[in-house]
Amino acid sequence: MGRVSVFSRKAMGYGAATLALFILSLVLSSGLFLMMSLIGMAVILLSLSFIPRKPEVTRSMDSDLIHEGDEVDVELRVQGKGGLGQVEILDRLSPTLRIQNGNNHAFLSPGERSVRYTFGSPLRGYHDIGPTHVRRWDPLWFWYREDEYGEKKRITTFPERTSADMRRMLKGPNKQRPGDMHLRRVGPGKEFYSIRDYVTTDPFHTINWKAYARTRKLQVNQYEAESVTDLMFILDSRMVTRAGTLIENPLERSIRFCASLADLYLTTSNRVGLINYSSSVTVLKPEGGTNHLTKLLHTLTDITPSGYHTLGATVNYSLAYIPPDSRVFVLSPLSEDPTIKEGIKKLLARGHNVVIVSPSGVEFERSVIEGMITPRYLLKKLSRINLIEDLRSMGARVLDWPPEKDVLWAVQEVLSWD
Amino acid sequence: MRSRILIVFTIVMIVSLMVSAVMLILTSGKGAYTSFDGSWEGLSDLRDHLDDEGYDVKVLISSSSLLLSEEDPEKTVFLSLGPERAYTLTEIHAIGSFHERGGRLIMADDTGRMDPLAERFDVGFPSGQLYDENFQTNPSFVRVDVNLADRFSGTLLLNKPSYLIHSGGRVIAKTGRSAWVDRNGNGLRDFDNTTQGEPLGEKTIAVIVDPDFLSLGSGCAVFISDPSLFLNEMIDQKDNRKFISSLISYLLPDGGTIVIDDGVHQMDGAASVFQRGVFGFVFLLSDVNMKIIIGSMTVIIISAFAYLFDPPERLEHICLLDRTGLAELAELNLTKQDVTEIKKIILDRVRVRNSLSVDDFSKLGWDDIRKMIDDDRLYRFVRSGKNYTVEQLERILVEVTGWGG
Numbered sequence: 001m002g003r004v005s006v007f008s009r010k011a012m013g014y015g016a017a018t019l020a021l022f023i024l025s026l027v028l029s030s031g032l033f034l035m036m037s038l039i040g041m042a043v044i045l046l047s048l049s050f051i052p053r054k055p056e057v058t059r060s061m062d063s064d065l066i067h068e069g070d071e072v073d074v075e076l077r078v079q080g081k082g083g084l085g086q087v088e089i090l091d092r093l094s095p096t097l098r099i100q101n102g103n104n105h106a107f108l109s110p111g112e113r114s115v116r117y118t119f120g121s122p123l124r125g126y127h128d129i130g131p132t133h134v135r136r137w138d139p140l141w142f143w144y145r146e147d148e149y150g151e152k153k154r155i156t157t158f159p160e161r162t163s164a165d166m167r168r169m170l171k172g173p174n175k176q177r178p179g180d181m182h183l184r185r186v187g188p189g190k191e192f193y194s195i196r197d198y199v200t201t202d203p204f205h206t207i208n209w210k211a212y213a214r215t216r217k218l219q220v221n222q223y224e225a226e227s228v229t230d231l232m233f234i235l236d237s238r239m240v241t242r243a244g245t246l247i248e249n250p251l252e253r254s255i256r257f258c259a260s261l262a263d264l265y266l267t268t269s270n271r272v273g274l275i276n277y278s279s280s281v282t283v284l285k286p287e288g289g290t291n292h293l294t295k296l297l298h299t300l301t302d303i304t305p306s307g308y309h310t311l312g313a314t315v316n317y318s319l320a321y322i323p324p325d326s327r328v329f330v331l332s333p334l335s336e337d338p339t340i341k342e343g344i345k346k347l348l349a350r351g352h353n354v355v356i357v358s359p360s361g362v363e364f365e366r367s368v369i370e371g372m373i374t375p376r377y378l379l380k381k382l383s384r385i386n387l388i389e390d391l392r393s394m395g396a397r398v399l400d401w402p403p404e405k406d407v408l409w410a411v412q413e414v415l416s417w418d
Numbered sequence: 419m420r421s422r423i424l425i426v427f428t429i430v431m432i433v434s435l436m437v438s439a440v441m442l443i444l445t446s447g448k449g450a451y452t453s454f455d456g457s458w459e460g461l462s463d464l465r466d467h468l469d470d471e472g473y474d475v476k477v478l479i480s481s482s483s484l485l486l487s488e489e490d491p492e493k494t495v496f497l498s499l500g501p502e503r504a505y506t507l508t509e510i511h512a513i514g515s516f517h518e519r520g521g522r523l524i525m526a527d528d529t530g531r532m533d534p535l536a537e538r539f540d541v542g543f544p545s546g547q548l549y550d551e552n553f554q555t556n557p558s559f560v561r562v563d564v565n566l567a568d569r570f571s572g573t574l575l576l577n578k579p580s581y582l583i584h585s586g587g588r589v590i591a592k593t594g595r596s597a598w599v600d601r602n603g604n605g606l607r608d609f610d611n612t613t614q615g616e617p618l619g620e621k622t623i624a625v626i627v628d629p630d631f632l633s634l635g636s637g638c639a640v641f642i643s644d645p646s647l648f649l650n651e652m653i654d655q656k657d658n659r660k661f662i663s664s665l666i667s668y669l670l671p672d673g674g675t676i677v678i679d680d681g682v683h684q685m686d687g688a689a690s691v692f693q694r695g696v697f698g699f700v701f702l703l704s705d706v707n708m709k710i711i712i713g714s715m716t717v718i719i720i721s722a723f724a725y726l727f728d729p730p731e732r733l734e735h736i737c738l739l740d741r742t743g744l745a746e747l748a749e750l751n752l753t754k755q756d757v758t759e760i761k762k763i764i765l766d767r768v769r770v771r772n773s774l775s776v777d778d779f780s781k782l783g784w785d786d787i788r789k790m791i792d793d794d795r796l797y798r799f800v801r802s803g804k805n806y807t808v809e810q811l812e813r814i815l816v817e818v819t820g821w822g823g
Contacts, residue, residue: 009729016720023716027709090733097737104735122739133733144730243745246738335746365747374750375812378819379759386766393773 011142047140052083052110057132057149068160071120080110088135094127121157124301129153158297159259162408193224229270230286230323233258236332237278242305244364253359254331255300256407266293277314279307283321312339315346328352333361354396451500452680453477458651474675480696483512491521493674499526500645501682517637522669526645528580539627541641542583551596562623564591570664572657579644581621591624752811
């Protein structure tokens with residue numbers, strides 16, 4: 001934003017009154033009114049002449065990577081260079097951040113000043129901080145000159161993870177072993193690891209003939225050992241999943257569940273993938289390691305509810321990315337999608353262990369309408385009960401997740417099924 | 419620190435002042451019957467003479483409507499000589515008001531342009547040049563006797579005068595019996611058998627409308643049918659200067675202010691542009707109707723400006739975290755279109771409760787389904803194709819809720 005000068009409503013009122021007095025003085029030939037209008041004009045001219053000089057603004061924050069619920073301390077230093085008037089500052093914050101302590105808006109007299117405040121980030125996402133808006137007001141608050149200082153900074157808020165709590169409470173998840181995971185040690189696997197001398201018990205097909213030709217000595221290939229747990233999340237992030245509040249809705253619950261469980265599995269040497277469907281389908285192939293956890297968390301952080309893609313179409317598209325026999329978690333409120341049964345059926349038919357974690361969309365919506373039980377609520381609830389019963393009868397495990405239960409409860413419930 | 423606005427404003431003010439000063443200088447000394455004109459047809463001698471006699475001489479270059487704001491009319495003479503335009507209604511009102519408040523007027527004209535104003539005083543300026551056998555050098559220069567309330571008596575020399583008709587007042591100058599008026603402008607005296615007739619007789623040249631103004635404390639108006647006796651060229655002819663001095667001292671026995679109306683005279687060149695501008699401005703501010711219009715316009719403009727004015731955005735942090743959204747419950751109540759879904763819910767409940775697949779359930783007959791539902795009302799609802807009201811649908815839904823668990 002370039003530098004702009006803006007007049008306040010007070011200035012407009014004052015100017016209009018002065019003009020009216022001037023016109024009246026001419027029309028009524030009144031010296032008193034003329035004097036008053038001239039005094040008014042003089043005051044306006046004086047006010048136009050004084051304004052604080054441009055300050056220097058610097059911001060410091062204690063972190064730029066946090067998790068939902070964390071707080072960040074910010075200090076703004078404003079170094080003014082004197083002058084009459086007031087300096088008004090607002091350190092712009094993303095609307096999805098909440099001021100916890102202090103204030104990001106302040107009126108300061110010219111000089112060296114500092115402003116401290118703390119904001120909380122209850123919602124995942126990439127949030128912008130800054131630039132700082134500075135208004136330099138004249139002494140009579142008639143007008144100001146507005147500038148922006150500093151760059152826009154971005155903080156990353158990862159979804160809240162309850163895996164640490166879970167690790168304390170649980171000895172560890174029961175590992176399924178349908179997939180593979182490189183363990184950086186020798187063992188059965190497909191990836192080449194090293195060469196060693198042949199021993200008589202080695203299978204004949206492991207002999208490396210090129211190495212034999214080079215060294216005239218029989219040598220065999222060794223392969224990297226592989227773990228075998230693959231976990232795929234199919235995350236429903238359609239527009240309908242945002243029903244409720246911005247912080248508490250089926251999508252946010254699903255994302256927190258996904259982040260928690262993925263963290264748990266990845267830190268115990270498993271592979272986790274993610275299929276997200278909203279206005280399109282995006283696939284994060286199953287991988288392991290802390291880097292992949294970070295990648296997954298960034299993907300979850302960046303998700304925005306949109307579109308009307310269906311589960312059936314998503315499964316059709318992404319089956320090729322789901323490792324055979326891997327465990328599949330479908331995270332969806334199961335609403336407004338006539339293809340749910342079709343999609344689940346396909347996954348089951350392919351031999352996947354399907355777990356459906358379903359934050360109840362209608363219950364989240366009911367909490368928004370102050371718990372009213374309306375005819376439509378009954379209709380949707382009955383419809384949902386039928387659908388869940390159907391899915392269970394098909395062989396899927398379904399967790400009907402009410403809003404009052406937290407993520408830890410959901411994860412415990414799911415893990416207790418293993 | 420000076421703001422840019424202040425600098426621009428200052429420059430505009432300085433330029434305006436300079437232009438005004440130049441215009442004022444240009445305004446001086448141009449045009450007939452104007453106070454600063456030093457030529458034969460100007461009034462500079464008159465202005466100097468009055469100044470020398472101790473009067474406060476002011477020149478009005480815009481509009482006589484400014485007389486409304488004259489604070490001391492009893493000590494002011496308004497001198498209007500040979501106007502080159504008719505007075506506007508506002509000006510007539512202002513002059514009349516000035517007179518009613520005790521103001522003194524000297525109105526001299528030979529063109530008839532002052533008639534609308536003179537009518538207010540029951541005086542008229544008929545058209546036509548006055549001739550008399552009593553002239554000097556040229557029939558256009560007529561001599562008349564003047565007698566000003568025993569203060570002064572003498573002879574005036576006029577240049578192409580007219581004459582006055584009036585219903586009252588005191589005549590202070592008149593012609594002899596040999597005077598006549600050339601009504602048709604042919605330069606000859608037409609005899610009585612012509613249409614208008616140009617008879618011989620005494621003609622009034624100057625009249626005081628309110629001769630008892632001093633005793634009554636009222637205003638006073640003097641009408642003269644020839645303004646030329648005030649001109650530079652004529653003021654020193656015969657007893658013209660003395661007459662003027664006597665008349666002024668008669669009207670202002672204790673001295674005072676003399677306002678010469680240059681606003682009714684056309685000036686030359688750039689000065690006329692400035693004069694018209696000032697006249698327009700004064701007219702805008704003095705005309706009663708224009709006052710109403712300007713006042714209303716000002717109120718409307720200020721109101722419109724206040725309405726259209728977009729106040730600056732208030733700086734504050736806007737938090738959207740408490741926003742809520744609805745999807746499936748956006749519509750709270752049922753509609754008639756929900757009947758299909760309710761039927762489906764009932765059938766699905768039956769199927770799920772009996773652990774049947776969709777395929778198996780579809781093979782069942784209606785009798786089997788009736789037994790499974792075990793509720794005639796719900797069964798009839800499922801089978802029926804009739805229209806249900808929203809209230810009926812709600813009752814069925816409540817029943818299904820209890821029935822289905």
